[in-house]
Amino acid sequence: MVILNPEAGYKPVEGRARNRLYRIAFMLVVSWMPGYLFFNATGPTKYWGKLRSHFNPNSAIYADRERWMIVLSDNFLEVMLFVLLLHTFSLYTMVKLYVVPYLIVNAYLVLITYLQLSFKPFGMLKQQL
Numbered sequence: 001m002v003i004l005n006p007e008a009g010y011k012p013v014e015g016r017a018r019n020r021l022y023r024i025a026f027m028l029v030v031s032w033m034p035g036y037l038f039f040n041a042t043g044p045t046k047y048w049g050k051l052r053s054h055f056n057p058n059s060a061i062y063a064d065r066e067r068w069m070i071v072l073s074d075n076f077l078e079v080m081l082f083v084l085l086l087h088t089f090s091l092y093t094m095v096k097l098y099v100v101p102y103l104i105v106n107a108y109l110v111l112i113t114y115l116q117l118s119f120k121p122f123g124m125l126k127q128q129l
């Protein structure tokens with residue numbers, strides 16, 4: 001049981017639980033891979049309106065000296081996906097043995113990060129970032 005101090009300025013949590021569950025489910029399933037990696041959706045506002053994909057070497061989030069590393073990383077990622085496809089009997093097997101465990105681990109990482117950054121006593125961390 002959580003006891004909230006009414007004088008502490010907290011808003012009541014009734015009615016927000018379902019909305020928070022929807023937001024967490026969306027964040028765990030959709031947000032990280034396409035949202036963050038492809039569009040840097042949760043990144044700093046100074047990059048808004050510019051190319052900011054983590055896979056694009058011409059992205060605004062990288063310095064000129066880092067561009068060759070992005071190309072190299074993209075090439076290795078493509079080779080790894082090709083090797084996985086070659087060594088897999090079917091798409092179902094690849095999804096079952098590689099994609100599902102990856103999504104589970106990713107969900108835990110995103111959830112832990114979300115909980116750490118949304119915990120009230122650590123709210124000052126958001127202001128400093």
